[in-house]
Amino acid sequence: MQDQSVGGWLDDLASKSSTPGGGAAAAMNAAVGAALISMVCNLTIGRPKYAEFEAALVASLSKAENLRGKALLLAADDAAAFGRVIAAYQLPKASDEEKQARTMAIQEALVKAADVPLRTAELAAEVIGLARTILPGANVNVVSDVAVAASSARAALDAAVVNVEVNLAGLKDEAHRTAVQRRLEAASASAAAEADTIVAEVREKIAK
Amino acid sequence: MQDQSVGGWLDDLASKSSTPGGGAAAAMNAAVGAALISMVCNLTIGRPKYAEFEAALVASLSKAENLRGKALLLAADDAAAFGRVIAAYQLPKASDEEKQARTMAIQEALVKAADVPLRTAELAAEVIGLARTILPGANVNVVSDVAVAASSARAALDAAVVNVEVNLAGLKDEAHRTAVQRRLEAASASAAAEADTIVAEVREKIAK
Numbered sequence: 039m040q041d042q043s044v045g046g047w048l049d050d051l052a053s054k055s056s057t058p059g060g061g062a063a064a065a066m067n068a069a070v071g072a073a074l075i076s077m078v079c080n081l082t083i084g085r086p087k088y089a090e091f092e093a094a095l096v097a098s099l100s101k102a103e104n105l106r107g108k109a110l111l112l113a114a115d116d117a118a119a120f121g122r123v124i125a126a127y128q129l130p131k132a133s134d135e136e137k138q139a140r141t142m143a144i145q146e147a148l149v150k151a152a153d154v155p156l157r158t159a160e161l162a163a164e165v166i167g168l169a170r171t172i173l174p175g176a177n178v179n180v181v182s183d184v185a186v187a188a189s190s191a192r193a194a195l196d197a198a199v200v201n202v203e204v205n206l207a208g209l210k211d212e213a214h215r216t217a218v219q220r221r222l223e224a225a226s227a228s229a230a231a232e233a234d235t236i237v238a239e240v241r242e243k244i245a246k
Numbered sequence: 247m248q249d250q251s252v253g254g255w256l257d258d259l260a261s262k263s264s265t266p267g268g269g270a271a272a273a274m275n276a277a278v279g280a281a282l283i284s285m286v287c288n289l290t291i292g293r294p295k296y297a298e299f300e301a302a303l304v305a306s307l308s309k310a311e312n313l314r315g316k317a318l319l320l321a322a323d324d325a326a327a328f329g330r331v332i333a334a335y336q337l338p339k340a341s342d343e344e345k346q347a348r349t350m351a352i353q354e355a356l357v358k359a360a361d362v363p364l365r366t367a368e369l370a371a372e373v374i375g376l377a378r379t380i381l382p383g384a385n386v387n388v389v390s391d392v393a394v395a396a397s398s399a400r401a402a403l404d405a406a407v408v409n410v411e412v413n414l415a416g417l418k419d420e421a422h423r424t425a426v427q428r429r430l431e432a433a434s435a436s437a438a439a440e441a442d443t444i445v446a447e448v449r450e451k452i453a454k
Contacts, residue, residue, distance in 0.1 A: 044255050045248035046441040047313060048277055052284035059285065060394035063278050067398055070254055070271050076260035077267065132441050180411040186268035186405040190275055193401035196294060196445055203452050204390040237404055 039066075039113050055126075064158050064197035069109035071165040071176055073190035074183045075172060076103035082177040093101035095154040098172050098240030104111055105168075108196075110163065116154045123205075148209050155201035159222055161231035162198060169236050178243075185240035192233035199226055220240020247321050249273075253363075269324030272366050272405035273317045279373040279399035280314035283307075283380060288304035290385040299383020306380050311374075313369055317402075319367065324362045330355040331413075356417050360426055363409035367430055370406060371437040373399035374385045377444050386451075393448035405435050 039045055039062065051058050081098035082088050088095070126143035130136045169188040176184050202222050209215050247255055247270065259266050265421050287307035294305070334351035338344045377396040384392050410430050417423050 039255035041251050043249050044252055044274075044317065047252050051278065052281040052288070052311070052314065054285070056287040056289070056388070059388070060282060060391040063282055063391075063394050063398060066252075067275060067401060069275060070259065073256045073260040074268060074271055079260070080262040092422060093290070103260070104258065104339045110253065110256075135379070142283055176368045180267070183268040183271075185408040186271050189401040189408075190271060191403035192404075193275060193397040196397035196400075197298075200390045200393040200397075200445065200452070203449060207452055227301070237408065240408055240409060244408070244415055 040110050050109075057120050058113065059116075059120070060197055061120065061155055062113040063203050064155065064162075064194045064201060065109045065113035065116065066194075067190050067197065068112075068158060068162045068165055068194035069106050069193065070103045070182050071162070071187045072106035072109060073100075074187035074190065075168045078172055078176050078180050078183050081180050082172075082175065084106055085177065088175050088177060091172075094171055094201070095175055095226040098168050099190045102165070102168055103142070105164055108161055111156070112154055112158050116158075119147070119151040119154050121186060122162075144208070145210060146164055146206050149211070149214060152205035152209065153203050154217055155198040155205070156222055156225075159195055159198035159202065160225045162191045163225045166195070166229045166233045166236070170232060173236060173239065179242055181240055188233040188236040188240075192243065195229055195233070215229035250319050252447060264323040265328050266321065267324075267327065267328070268436045269409050270321040272363065272370075272402045272409060273321035273324060275371045275398050275405065276320075276366060276373055276402035277314050277317035278399075279370070279377075279402065281394035281396065283310035283373060283376045284393070286380055286388050286391050290380075290383065291389050293385065294338045294342050297383060299380075303380055303383055306376050308374055309372070313372055317366070317369055320362055320366050324366075327332055327355070327359040327362050328384055331359050352416070353418060356413050357422060360410050360413035363406040363413070364365070364426055364430055364433075367403055367406035367410065368433045370399045370402035371433045374403070374441045374444070375446065378440060380436050381444060381447065389448055389451055394447045396441040396444040400438055402433055403437055403441070404433065406435045445449070 079095045082096050126147040129140040130139050166188055171185050172185050206215050287303045291303050320352040334355040339348050377392050381392050415421050
């Protein structure tokens, strides 16, 4: 994805091919959010007017760069995980032994397939946290981009939640399902509302 | 943007350079949403199980393809419009005549700069409308992608609203400002809530 052209990637996303799909789209939304956090930091750091916030912005820039790199890897992980689910469903199911092996392979593949969007949701929540951190000290000329970052990360979060739930729906291991749901709730509980609050605060700043 | 690598475009987005910025990010989110609408249509059209919805999906696919192309053009328009604003601010302001010409150029540039995100908001609302249209007849295997499309378009809409407001803030022409605000409200009033409803409906379908 990283080396593919933007137009080509979007063509693939739009095509009949199931990867890239919603998982990669969520990762892309998260990467866009992280990139905008970096931009705002890059356009603020070193300016005397914002010296008071320098340390927080330098730390946030480093975190945002890291999250952007991870988001791109998640897009690749998603395609791989999806491939494993498809491969598991295509296993032979003639004998009882084969049926059992196939069921186990499907369940294992679904566990991994749910893990990727779960990590995407957690990453998106971190991007929203960075938007909150940088908002007070962001260069006023690009404060609108803090809102764009938050809303893009919110889209990643919303999408990731749906993508986790799709994979959990086929999972028989109740204990694992509950554990994933708990982590998902912990990541997403307040983050979507926080993103909306950030957008509202930016709009207030602009209107002043 | 279309021919640039995804990684390179994200690097540019993250950089000190002010374009691509939040306007291009919003357009990208809208393009991702439109691409996923296309994917769901492509994976549904022609399947006997969904024959009842065939006509609606064929029409939606054509609209989604069109919107994706337009979204990519909006990203380019945004950079051009931003360039015009910067150029206007850099005009000489030594004499009263120069000052007047500069002010007029700035105001003209801001009108154009507000128009790009306004069209992005309208486009994002159309993508959300397509998500609503295809939801009842979408292939159940990719119904989660309808939610991802809606949330990505919602991010584009939220971002575009902020981007319009940033440009309107510097605009002196009250009548034009009001006209743009009305168009923006018409586009965004129900669309964000509609996107959230679509995500909730998809989650219900998955949980069944």
